[in-house]
Amino acid sequence: MEQELDLSKSFGKKEAVIIQNIDEDEIFIPEKNSNTFYTRKIEGNKMTEKSLIKMRSMDLAKESPVHGKSLRHAKSFSSHFIIDIDEMTSDGDNEKGALINKTSSGNMGIFSCDRSYISSSSISTGATLENSQKKNNISELKASCPMDQEDQNSCSWRGIQIEPTLRIRVEFQDVKYTVALKGVENSNAEKCILQGVSGSACPGEILALMGPSGGGKTTLLKLLSGKVKNDSGMITYNDQPYNKSLKQRIGFVLQDDVVFHHLTVKETLTYAALLRLPNTLSKEQKKARAIRVIDELGLERCQDTIIGGAFVRGISGGERKRVCIGNEILLNPSLLFLDEPTSGLDSTTALRIMQMLSNIAKAGKTVITTIHQPSSRLFSRFDKLILLGQGSSLYFGKASEAMLYFSSIGCSPLIAMNPAEFLIDIANGNITEKSIPSDLEDKLSPGNHHFKSQYEGPSPADVHEYFVGAYESRVAKIEKIKFLNHRLIEKDSEVQNWPNLRDSGATWCQQFSILFTRSLKERSHEYFSSLRITQVIATAIIVGLLWWHSDISPPKRAGLLFFISVFWAFLPLFTAIFTFPQERAMLVKERSVNMYKLSAYFIARITTDLFLDLVLPVTFLVIVYFMVRLKLTFNAFSLTLLTILLSIIAAQGLGLAIGAAFMDVKKATTFASVTLMAFMLSGGFFLLEVPAFMSWVRYISINYHTYRLLLKIQYNSLRSFKYGSVNDSSGVEVGAMLVMVIGYRMLAYILLRKMKLRTST
Numbered sequence: 001m002e003q004e005l006d007l008s009k010s011f012g013k014k015e016a017v018i019i020q021n022i023d024e025d026e027i028f029i030p031e032k033n034s035n036t037f038y039t040r041k042i043e044g045n046k047m048t049e050k051s052l053i054k055m056r057s058m059d060l061a062k063e064s065p066v067h068g069k070s071l072r073h074a075k076s077f078s079s080h081f082i083i084d085i086d087e088m089t090s091d092g093d094n095e096k097g098a099l100i101n102k103t104s105s106g107n108m109g110i111f112s113c114d115r116s117y118i119s120s121s122s123i124s125t126g127a128t129l130e131n132s133q134k135k136n137n138i139s140e141l142k143a144s145c146p147m148d149q150e151d152q153n154s155c156s157w158r159g160i161q162i163e164p165t166l167r168i169r170v171e172f173q174d175v176k177y178t179v180a181l182k183g184v185e186n187s188n189a190e191k192c193i194l195q196g197v198s199g200s201a202c203p204g205e206i207l208a209l210m211g212p213s214g215g216g217k218t219t220l221l222k223l224l225s226g227k228v229k230n231d232s233g234m235i236t237y238n239d240q241p242y243n244k245s246l247k248q249r250i251g252f253v254l255q256d257d258v259v260f261h262h263l264t265v266k267e268t269l270t271y272a273a274l275l276r277l278p279n280t281l282s283k284e285q286k287k288a289r290a291i292r293v294i295d296e297l298g299l300e301r302c303q304d305t306i307i308g309g310a311f312v313r314g315i316s317g318g319e320r321k322r323v324c325i326g327n328e329i330l331l332n333p334s335l336l337f338l339d340e341p342t343s344g345l346d347s348t349t350a351l352r353i354m355q356m357l358s359n360i361a362k363a364g365k366t367v368i369t370t371i372h373q374p375s376s377r378l379f380s381r382f383d384k385l386i387l388l389g390q391g392s393s394l395y396f397g398k399a400s401e402a403m404l405y406f407s408s409i410g411c412s413p414l415i416a417m418n419p420a421e422f423l424i425d426i427a428n429g430n431i432t433e434k435s436i437p438s439d440l441e442d443k444l445s446p447g448n449h450h451f452k453s454q455y456e457g458p459s460p461a462d463v464h465e466y467f468v469g470a471y472e473s474r475v476a477k478i479e480k481i482k483f484l485n486h487r488l489i490e491k492d493s494e495v496q497n498w499p500n501l502r503d504s505g506a507t508w509c510q511q512f513s514i515l516f517t518r519s520l521k522e523r524s525h526e527y528f529s530s531l532r533i534t535q536v537i538a539t540a541i542i543v544g545l546l547w548w549h550s551d552i553s554p555p556k557r558a559g560l561l562f563f564i565s566v567f568w569a570f571l572p573l574f575t576a577i578f579t580f581p582q583e584r585a586m587l588v589k590e591r592s593v594n595m596y597k598l599s600a601y602f603i604a605r606i607t608t609d610l611f612l613d614l615v616l617p618v619t620f621l622v623i624v625y626f627m628v629r630l631k632l633t634f635n636a637f638s639l640t641l642l643t644i645l646l647s648i649i650a651a652q653g654l655g656l657a658i659g660a661a662f663m664d665v666k667k668a669t670t671f672a673s674v675t676l677m678a679f680m681l682s683g684g685f686f687l688l689e690v691p692a693f694m695s696w697v698r699y700i701s702i703n704y705h706t707y708r709l710l711l712k713i714q715y716n717s718l719r720s721f722k723y724g725s726v727n728d729s730s731g732v733e734v735g736a737m738l739v740m741v742i743g744y745r746m747l748a749y750i751l752l753r754k755m756k757l758r759t760s761t
């Protein structure tokens with residue numbers, strides 16, 4: 001079926017979309033500057049959600065115009081039409097009127113160019129918008145949900161908003177940042193990372209920070225998000241300086257954001273929702289919110305796939321980025337900061353992510369993102385742009401006017417070039433294949449002190465200096481005046497108190513239970529991995545075979561009992577050592593946004609390990625006990641098992657404390673191996689007599705106490721062993737082990753508390 005639309009009045013630009021399968025009673029909400037449309041159905045005064053409608057983008061330049069105008073043909077779809085995106089999404093109040101379908105198809109759509117909601121059914125009757133009952137419904141809907149032009153286009157995101165977004169305008173003026181250089185001879189050496197950067201970003205906008213690697217983008221992002229404090233200059237949020245209550249309104253997506261590798265997409269977002277959303281929402285509502293975010297981010301297909309990591313395959317890079325963004329979006333932040341959200345992704349996925357950010361911005365949020373080298377399609381999504389080169393601003397303003405600005409100062413591409421490529425070249429001081437500004441050329445001409453006898457073109461340093469100077473004289477001054485004027489006007493206005501965002505998330509007990517379950521899910525794969533099970537069972541069988549039905553004489557069994565004490569200290573210690581170093585990034589990230597109390601995390605974490613560590617030792621002991629035929633009484637078996645469990649818990653505590661002290665796996669494992677060796681040698685099996693001045697080592701040795709307890713259980717007395725005290729009661733050993741169980745954990749907790757949460761650049 002061939003469809004024709006009279007687009008002659010309003011259309012005729014570069015791009016078009018074909019929209020298929022339009023139902024009756026649907027309205028379309030075109031996105032500004034994008035080729036995305038949403039559909040909503042109207043039921044009474046309510047609009048219900050429907051998915052993004054299918055569309056196809058095409059280049060109209062390649063299409064043959066009909067009637068000499070922008071009339072287009074389209075074939076082979078049950079229902080579709082073509083419409084000019086530029087016109088459709090053009091800003092503003094320009095009333096272009098509705099486009100009426102010339103055919104009689106009842107399944108065609110109608111659009112007007114003022115971005116109103118338009119019903120497809122209006123077309124089938126040829127009715128105008130004014131007469132449409134649907135329009136009345138829409139007007140009522142708009143009246144009940146007042147929002148500005150941007151907000152109208154963002155209904156899909158409104159569904160996941162907890163409360164209306166507080167619109168925050170970020171302005172920064174003359175921001176400087178310097179770091180002290182470590183490891184250089186001159187201890188006062190400093191490096192200036194940002195020098196006098198200014199700009200602003202308003203709600204509904206995407207501000208892109210572009211520049212070459214090392215240009216200072218991430219540093220600026222961290223300064224603007226309050227993660228790092230600036231040395232001088234001013235950063236304001238709705239004309240107020242940063243304060244702690246802003247923290248909850250800021251979402252920050254790191255370049256390599258941390259997520260648990262063994263949790264699925266759904267689990268990741270559900271746990272985040274349960275922990276972070278306010279308690280005014282029920283558990284079911286929080287879960288529903290997570291599901292909603294999954295839908296909005298287009299992650300339905302992979303919601304039950306694990307995230308994955310370096311050693312385990314999971315979701316794709318683009319999906320992972322979207323999960324990280326979803327983690328932040330759940331909370332409806334007013335400001336969203338992203339560090340290179342598209343790096344490493346193919347251009348289609350990158351565009352999809354940018355489209356999503358665009359939708360997020362249109363929901364009234366301020367989005368600031370760093371970006372390396374975007375494609376031209378990606379570039380067109382930015383509202384504002386800051387171009388940084390060696391920490392200095394080379395451009396700030398509308399992204400769409402960046403090329404115009406550089407051409408106004410005499411630098412434009414001489415060959416066809418992607419704008420981002422051109423801008424990055426400029427920021428790198430590379431102006432090959434670009435026109436050289438006459439001022440710069442004059443500077444390098446004979447007679448000037450910059451002139452070199454053999455003209456080689458301007459050096460990157462000259463180019464950089466020129467563009468910084470041009471920016472200072474043409475843009476920076478104007479921005480400064482704007483900023484100051486703005487502040488003067490705002491000065492008399494009331495100081496704004498940030499309204500309380502929400503009550504705090506989950507209670508302590510809820511936090512504990514959520515973190516316990518999350519930890520159990522994340523860790524169980526490690527505890528019950530086939531490798532670990534094989535390791536324990538194989539060791540048990542080898543030990544059982546070596547000591548098969550061994551005779552009961554002490555010399556023979558002492559070696560076995562000592563080995564058990566070493567094995568069940570070694571294994572849990574080296575497992576526990578990784579806990580905090582591995583989870584450090586996640587802990588810092590989650591704690592820095594007060595996601596939970598450290599105590600809830602800590603208790604949940606050690607309880608998970610306790611729980612998981614009980615299964616394998618029981619299996620081990622059952623195999624060894626009956627193969628060797630250790631003392632076959634119920635009491636002896638249970639006491640041996642309890643002793644091993646006590647040893648495991650004490651060793652875990654030591655491992656946690658060492659891990660928390662170093663927060664570095666390499667250092668921690670080195671220290672732990674030396675400690676365990678000292679414990680083993682002083683444990684009483686290798687050495688009966690220890691010099692008096694070294695005897696203290698025994699008392700802090702886990703092996704010493706475990707070995708003595710095992711001997712006492714099997715032989716009731718230590719008299720035949722002639723080492724250490726021959727006291728037959730087990731109180732001292734049990735007491736010492738309990739002190740270790742609690743003491744090492746307390747130490748680990750204190751060390752964790754001291755861990756710095758604020759990051760440096």
Ligand SMILES: Nc1ncnc2c1ncn2[C@@H]1O[C@H](COP(=O)(O)OP(=O)(O)OP(=O)(O)O)[C@@H](O)[C@H]1O
Nearest residue numbers: 179191193212213214215216217218219220760761
């Ligand atoms: N703490 C620090 N000590 C020394 N130099 C630093 C420190 N932090 C940042 N820098 C330097 O400051 C410059 C800017 O760093 P930043 O991470 O902001 O760059 P970037 O533009 O984000 O780079 P990329 O795109 O490669 O991520 C770099 O040269 C970096 O080495």
